[in-house]
Amino acid sequence: MKTPFALAAMTALLLPAALPARSAADPVFTAAAMRAHVEFLADDLLQGRDTGSEGHEIAARYVASQFDGLGLKPAGDAGGWLQRIAFQQTERTNIPAVLTLTGPAGDKSWTHGTDVIVGLNPDEPKVDLSAPLVFVGYGIENARMGLNDYAGLDVKGKIVVTLRGYPKGLPSEEGAHLSATKAKVAEAHGAVGMLSVATLQSMKARPWARMLTFANEPDFTWVDTDGQAHVDAPGIRAAASVNEPVVAALFAGAPQSIAAIRKQADKPGGKPRGFALKGSARIQVESVGKRVASPNVVGILPGSDPVLQREYVVLSAHLDHIGISEAKPDDKPDTDRINNGALDNAAGIATLLEVARAMALSPEKPRRSIIFLASTGEEKGLLGADYFARHPAVPVRQIVGNVDLDMPLLLYPFTDVIAFGANHSTLGPIVANAVAPMTIKLSPDPMPQEGIFVRSDHYMFVKQGVPAVFLATGFANGGEKAWGDFLGGAYHHPGDDMNQKIDWNAGARFAEANYRITRALADSDAAPLWYQADFFGDTFAPNAKKAAH
Known part of the structure; x- marks a missing residue:
């Protein structure tokens, strides 16, 4: 629709006065x-x-x-x-990685991508690690939070078995940080390998089928100026996540059943105590790096x-x-x-x-x-x-x-922002005050879990x-x-x-x-x-x- 010239001219004269002033x-x-x-x-x-x-x-x-x-x-x-x-x-070779457990029922083996996801070691292209097993609860140690899952346990030269995540009731950000330090803590206590077991909570958040979708992705790490690949815990030579059939074999004959451990872990403040497991594990994995x-x-x-x-x-x-995603067999x-x-x-x-x-x-x-x-x-x-x-x-x-x-997420007219971490420093009020003139509110973390x-x-x-x-x-x-x-x-x-x-x-x-x-x-x-x-x-x-x- 065309606008008559006179109306257009009047609109042009009136519009600036109707808008809020903006500084140059x-x-x-x-x-x-x-x-x-x-x-x-x-x-x-x-x-x-x-x-x-x-x-x-x-x-x-x-x-x-x-x-x-x-x-x-x-x-x-x-x-x-x-x-x-x-x-x-670091990528996998065509030789599948294998986890073998030796316990009360004899030897049982699983290949990578079935009921076990075996990690890669950028420092060691061919790993063949055998060691006794020790359950260490969540595998977290922090005096401030009153956590010492290694108390009374000897894990030197052994493979530790940890629960995924952190105790219920622990602040989510602190808990996530401590969970990410498990390998370094295990290394500090002399462990040489790690196996990760799901809790009831972690199974809901990340089911095994979802974990398998990422099982074959290459491992990346940055290389320092000395030419060495950066690894947070180089003393942990092999690590793996395990699914239910492997978990059952791990805890066969254990002083406490995995069901009881998970029930305790599902309670606020629940911190299952560790103990030696009856058996050993062998982790074999080959990789190639570029x-x-x-x-x-x-x-x-x-x-x-x-x-x-x-x-x-x-x-x-x-x-x-x-x-680019890998092609699927049924892709057109x-x-x-x-x-x-x-x-x-x-x-x-x-x-x-x-x-x-x-x-x-x-x-x-x-x-x-x-x-x-x-x-x-x-x-x-x-x-x-x-x-x-x-x-x-x-x-x-x-x-x-x-x-x-x-x-x-620019898919809706947002009216608030989330500054993850705003509660830890004066950045929080700085952010809130800065966006207030835009009628934007600063909201707390809506998904702390x-x-x-x-x-x-x-x-x-x-x-x-x-x-x-x-x-x-x-x-x-x-x-x-x-x-x-x-x-x-x-x-x-x-x-x-x-x-x-x-x-x-x-x-x-x-x-x-x-x-x-x-x-x-x-x-x-x-x-x-x-x-x-x-x-x-x-x-x-x-x-x-x-x-x-």
């Missing part, structure tokens, strides 16, 4: 800009941006060119934009304050995704197998780029310096962020905070003592259903592409929210502080100044 210094975030970044990064040409792939390399060059065009300072290797990381990719390279992309916007510019805020998002020739990763995490990178644009073009530059990090290897175990946090572009003591952007705080790149900064949060769109205004549908559908699937009904206005709004948060971090007089008596602050930054909660 306020950046504008548009749906078109967000869409354009995601369109490129989620294109089939990039073939899912797998770590070490040509598609990821193209994506890295795209991000670097954007940084360059904004006038950021390159902070990668040798004055460039890219921080090259060598990765060890080295691949994949870069982080790093740019810095120098701060404007003569003093505070020596402090750095890191805004991070992972650039990699999971590549035109079956889409490219995992484009439009929301996971091209949308996070688009947000990072738009925040970088707004910061770089602002007439008033931020007081602190800002590092923009597009990391690799997140889908392989937070590897690129881990490498950067250990080999940062600036001394890590000068990094005062990190905000990580991973999989913003998932331990999200330790499952994205920000956690690698936490482990170096840096206060950090992982920001995501919240569960309000239809968000809970959108999250449930996505996680049960397009997540890590070819369906996460541009054919989704992505709300690009929500994308522009998410970019603005993160600009405000990053700006608040960069411009505040005081840097973020861990709260007093916080588990993570005390664990990873024991000597740092703390804030009252």
